[in-house]
Amino acid sequence: MKKAIFCCLMSALLWCCSDGHYTHKAAREAAEKYYTMLVRGDYKGFVDGYASSENLPEDFRSQLVDATAQFMARDDMRRLVSVEALSDSLLEDSTAYVMLQLHFADSTSEQVELSLVLEEGKWRMQ
DSSP states (O other): OHHHHHHHHHHHHHHHHOSSSSSHHHHHHHHHHHHHHHHHTOHHHHHHTBTTGGGSOHHHHHHHHHHHHHHHTSHHHHTEEEEEEEEEEEETTTEEEEEEEEEETTSOEEEEEEEEEEETTEEEEO
């Protein structure tokens, strides 16, 4: 009887946690998506990818978009052409750390770590 109850509880736990959002693949795809927005010049979309960004006052959000555009206009960042997720760590508190490889037009690359949090079923940047 105890074994049957344990199996039922474990099945319920696995079912609850397997909604597709809390996976390595989902975290990596979200991280790649946000940095691909930078490559494409979608700075508003990038800023919208931050956790709780919908609660920001519009003038502050606009300043963040402008600051992101200025950062990407720097010589070193203007050469960014693509990004790929290399690895990730998922923590039990719905946090993920994704290691990204940034590829530049001159064949150089750089690794950065992006911290994400699962917010309402969606990975968002911290």
